[in-house]
Amino acid sequence: xxxxxxxxxxxxxxxxxxxxxxxxxxxxxxxxxxxxxxxxxxxxxxxxxxxxxxxxxxxxxxxxxxxxxxxxxxxxxxxxxxxxxxxxxxxxxxxxxxxxxxxxxxxxxxxxxxxxxxxxxxxxxxxxxxxxxxxxxxxxxxxxxxxxxxxxxxxxxxxxxxxxxxxxxxxxxxxxxxxxxxxxxxxxxxxxxxxxxxxxxxxxxxxxxxxxxxxxxxxxxxxxxxxxxxxxxxxxxxxxxxxxxxxxxxxxxxxxxxxxxxxxxxxxxxxxxxxxxxxxxxxxxxxxxxxxxxxxxxxxxxxxxxxxxxxxxxxxxxxxxxxxxxxxxxxxxxxxxxxxxxxxxxxxxxxxxxxxxxxxxxxxxxxxx
Amino acid sequence: xxxxxxxxxxxxxxxxxxxxxxxxxxxxxxxxxxxxxxxxxxxxxxxxxxxxxxxxxxxxxxxxxxxxxxxxxxxxxxxxxxxxxxxxxxxxxxxxxxxxxxxxxxxxxxxxxxxxxxxxxxxxxxxxxxxxxxxxxxxxxxxxxxxxxxxxxxxxxxxxxxxxxxxxxxxxxxxxxxxxxxxxxxxxxxxxxxxxxxxxxxxxxxxxxxxxxxxxxxxxxxxxxxxxxxxxxxxxxxxxxxxxxxxxxxxxxxxxxxxxxxxxxxxxxxxxxxxxxxxxxxxxxxxxxxxxxxxxxxxxxxxxxxx
Numbered sequence: 001x002x003x004x005x006x007x008x009x010x011x012x013x014x015x016x017x018x019x020x021x022x023x024x025x026x027x028x029x030x031x032x033x034x035x036x037x038x039x040x041x042x043x044x045x046x047x048x049x050x051x052x053x054x055x056x057x058x059x060x061x062x063x064x065x066x067x068x069x070x071x072x073x074x075x076x077x078x079x080x081x082x083x084x085x086x087x088x089x090x091x092x093x094x095x096x097x098x099x100x101x102x103x104x105x106x107x108x109x110x111x112x113x114x115x116x117x118x119x120x121x122x123x124x125x126x127x128x129x130x131x132x133x134x135x136x137x138x139x140x141x142x143x144x145x146x147x148x149x150x151x152x153x154x155x156x157x158x159x160x161x162x163x164x165x166x167x168x169x170x171x172x173x174x175x176x177x178x179x180x181x182x183x184x185x186x187x188x189x190x191x192x193x194x195x196x197x198x199x200x201x202x203x204x205x206x207x208x209x210x211x212x213x214x215x216x217x218x219x220x221x222x223x224x225x226x227x228x229x230x231x232x233x234x235x236x237x238x239x240x241x242x243x244x245x246x247x248x249x250x251x252x253x254x255x256x257x258x259x260x261x262x263x264x265x266x267x268x269x270x271x272x273x274x275x276x277x278x279x280x281x282x283x284x285x286x287x288x289x290x291x292x293x294x295x296x297x298x299x300x301x302x303x304x305x306x307x308x309x310x311x312x313x314x315x316x317x318x319x320x321x322x323x324x325x326x327x328x329x330x331x332x333x334x335x336x337x338x339x340x341x342x343x344x345x346x347x348x349x350x351x352x353x354x355x356x357x358x359x360x361x362x363x364x365x366x367x368x369x
Numbered sequence: 370x371x372x373x374x375x376x377x378x379x380x381x382x383x384x385x386x387x388x389x390x391x392x393x394x395x396x397x398x399x400x401x402x403x404x405x406x407x408x409x410x411x412x413x414x415x416x417x418x419x420x421x422x423x424x425x426x427x428x429x430x431x432x433x434x435x436x437x438x439x440x441x442x443x444x445x446x447x448x449x450x451x452x453x454x455x456x457x458x459x460x461x462x463x464x465x466x467x468x469x470x471x472x473x474x475x476x477x478x479x480x481x482x483x484x485x486x487x488x489x490x491x492x493x494x495x496x497x498x499x500x501x502x503x504x505x506x507x508x509x510x511x512x513x514x515x516x517x518x519x520x521x522x523x524x525x526x527x528x529x530x531x532x533x534x535x536x537x538x539x540x541x542x543x544x545x546x547x548x549x550x551x552x553x554x555x556x557x558x559x560x561x562x563x564x565x566x567x568x569x570x571x572x573x574x575x576x577x578x579x580x581x582x583x584x585x586x587x588x589x590x591x592x593x594x595x596x597x598x599x600x601x602x603x604x605x606x607x608x609x610x611x612x613x614x615x616x617x618x619x620x621x622x623x624x625x626x627x628x629x630x631x632x633x634x635x636x637x638x639x640x641x642x643x644x645x646x647x648x649x650x651x652x653x654x655x656x657x658x659x660x661x662x663x664x665x666x667x668x669x670x671x672x673x674x675x676x
Binding site: 098103 | 568586
């Protein structure tokens with residue numbers, strides 16, 4: 001296992017910059033997820049670690065060695081592909097053992113090792129089948145087995161679960177999580193599924209338009225999203241964002257917007273700095289921190305737009321006077337009818353504020369960002 | 370399963386009739402006529418031109434007469450030359466060169482790839498007569514381009530059409546037909562998902578290992594199709610006639626050229642028809658082999674899909 005480091009890595013395709021001066025440091029034994037929407041540069045970044053793309057500028061280090069110009073086969077890495085890339089003419093055993101074959105291992109040794117790895121991944125009884133004769137989940141595990149069959153310094157995953165159905169995906173996710181901890185592998189995992197990233201990663205690098213917007217442990221990303229982009233990308237459903245106008249009144253700040261009532265907040269250093277740039281801020285509050293309330297204080301008002309029952313809880317969405325929507329995750333037992341006028345209440349400590357540029361305003365006493 | 374058709378049966382029959390008539394008159398009728406003639410001693414001139422006699426298998430027996438079978442200018446010798454020609458220029462030359470070119474082209478920049486493709490396809494789309502004379506001009510002893518190049522390089526001149534006629538037509542046919550194999554293999558290679566090769570790259574495979582373990586097995590069906598097609602084309606090719614006229618001393622007389630000589634120079638129609646029938650039978654065997662391989666393949670695929 002080894003660490004991975006990006007030093008000001010840029011990758012351009014013609015006039016399009018897929019990865020833009022990215023610095024990233026991944027520790028030995030870490031499970032890092034590159035998370036972002038399609039086209040954000042996450043897959044390109046992964047492929048540069050693999051050596052399948054060459055950076056336009058910058059350096060990539062694996063285990064402290066500069067591998068920027070190295071061929072994939074000289075990097076001692078493993079990779080699991082989104083389409084699994086299993087060879088249709090080889091049976092499962094030969095597919096798993098192919099990396100050993102190219103290393104010149106004997107037939108018996110290869111098959112013994114394939115048997116062993118397949119056993120761990122519970123596909124030991126499928127070894128003589130062809131890839132077309134096994135299910136998607138089994139194919140996924142075969143491609144994982146092929147990545148595990150030889151010693152690697154870094155394991156790369158390119159959306160490996162995105163072709164599985166929801167139930168299998170959960171199962172495979174749990175398994176991967178366990179495996180990574182068990183082996184202490186350095187894993188880099190590309191996904192656009194924030195739940196997958198939250199569940200698997202020790203740290204998440206959220207990417208947007210070729211840059212890393214935030215690189216932090218999942219809980220930090222969830223609790224303190226660095227920008228409105230991260231806030232809007234992480235969480236299911238994502239954080240509600242409401243534009244508000246701020247006005248300083250002595251030692252406190254009053255935030256106002258149509259239908260929003262909010263007790264004045266103390267004027268922190270961060271708020272002061274943000275207000276210097278302009279009075280328009282963004283108020284963020286997560287759906288799970290909202291509840292249906294009768295009280296006017298610390299609440300958002302509007303007309304109920306949709307009510308989606310998810311079993312024990314419901315997602316209820318209101319439309320505010322300016323036609324923007326706010327979603328709350330509430331207990332199904334709290335009756336609300338579509339078309340009714342409702343208020344969603346929240347506790348002041350659950351409010352996240354972003355400045356005019358969309359950057360989170362730190363609270364007092366918090367380590368500065 | 371219910372069959373859906375675009376046309377009514379009657380309309381379909383109407384549209385098929387002109388083509389059917391043409392095929393009947395110019396393909397089917399001559400086909401059976403050749404078989405009939407091959408059992409007669411029909412010639413262009415003389416008594417047998419008007420009143421050919423039925424001679425049974427005599428024409429065929431003459432072709433396979435052991436005492437003259439291997440003599441230069443006879444059927445057996447021509448068959449051997451043709452077989453060597455097919456092996457060297459089609460199987461080894463065209464298929465191997467085409468495969469090599471197609472594989473190398475996977476790795477080169479797109480602009481260079483297009484340039485090479487254009488050059489190779491140029492050799493393929495030019496009319497036969499044009500390239501026949503182009504090669505004739507290229508290889509001419511006195512004023513040929515090749516000899517001029519050799520002289521400029523200080524190398525001895527050669528009268529290739531006289532000294533190495535067989536190798537000339539082998540190289541000529543390889544040059545002429547490699548484009549087809551290259552294009553076929555090229556499209557076969559590009560139908561393989563790139564992730565197969567990337568996974569092999571990451572796993573540590575060399576370029577040769579990727580070719581042997583992944584690319585080649587996955588295009589096996591294309592290889593079989595290509596081999597059969599170019600075998601049959603090369604077996605029947607007549608273009609080398611433009612370069613060597615089958616000579617010197619029958620050394621490049623392929624079966625098609627031999628057939629032409631017997632039927633249309635010696636005007637022994639009966640004998641020529643017999644040669645034609647044999648060529649047809651050889652082609653039939655090749656076609657059957659092709660079809661059976663194709664059928665076996667699709668059966669294996671069906672079974673793989675079914676289980």
